[in-house]
Amino acid sequence: MLKRLLLGFLLVFISCSHEDKKEDPPPPPHKEAPDPVTPPPSDPTNLPGGFPNLPGGFPIPNLPNIPIPGFPGGGMPGDTSGPATPDTLQGLADAINAARKSRGLGEVAVELALNCAAKRHADDIGERKACTHTGADGSSPWDRARDCGTSADGEIVACGQGTPKAAVDAWTLSPGHAAIMYAPDQTVIGVGMLNNYWVAIFR
Numbered sequence: 001m002l003k004r005l006l007l008g009f010l011l012v013f014i015s016c017s018h019e020d021k022k023e024d025p026p027p028p029p030h031k032e033a034p035d036p037v038t039p040p041p042s043d044p045t046n047l048p049g050g051f052p053n054l055p056g057g058f059p060i061p062n063l064p065n066i067p068i069p070g071f072p073g074g075g076m077p078g079d080t081s082g083p084a085t086p087d088t089l090q091g092l093a094d095a096i097n098a099a100r101k102s103r104g105l106g107e108v109a110v111e112l113a114l115n116c117a118a119k120r121h122a123d124d125i126g127e128r129k130a131c132t133h134t135g136a137d138g139s140s141p142w143d144r145a146r147d148c149g150t151s152a153d154g155e156i157v158a159c160g161q162g163t164p165k166a167a168v169d170a171w172t173l174s175p176g177h178a179a180i181m182y183a184p185d186q187t188v189i190g191v192g193m194l195n196n197y198w199v200a201i202f203r
Helices: 002-017 086-102 112-128 141-147 164-173 175-181
Strands: 154-159 188-194 197-202
Touching (some): 086 175, 086 188, 112 197, 141 197, 154 164, 164 175, 164 197
Antiparallel strands (some): 154 197
């Protein structure tokens, strides 16, 4: 009787030990979400202020005291056109931080490497008078940040506003730009400006 029990146990053990085990499939490869970017505004026409014609060819006049997000022109009192000064750039960072603080968000600190990326793009678009996120060399914000030894997750551009506050006000009125400027997890910033073409790049 004991021999039969032992023999039965041995047969069960042998059959179980040869049972094929199915392993779980490997997890899918990690796919990072694409970096967010504010789409570049429509190309302006050659009219003063960059406003498009109405149907029939009637031009919309420039409105010098009203900043219009995404359009060149619209100089404000205290116009800062020309090269950026350290005070102008600090004023842009301060205006962004004041706007963030008014919404209960933390301040962003200026990072030299991001300043490099912002200056490169501001000098490019300010010289070309081109309201775009794409550099003349085809570079993206992420390319410029990498070339300057850092990384970024959002860039905003304002074209033609005459003061740092006017640029920030224009960004606030544009949902795509505001989503980047007021993202709670932003901690560092780079800023640049040439000829009232403003760039802020964040991480």
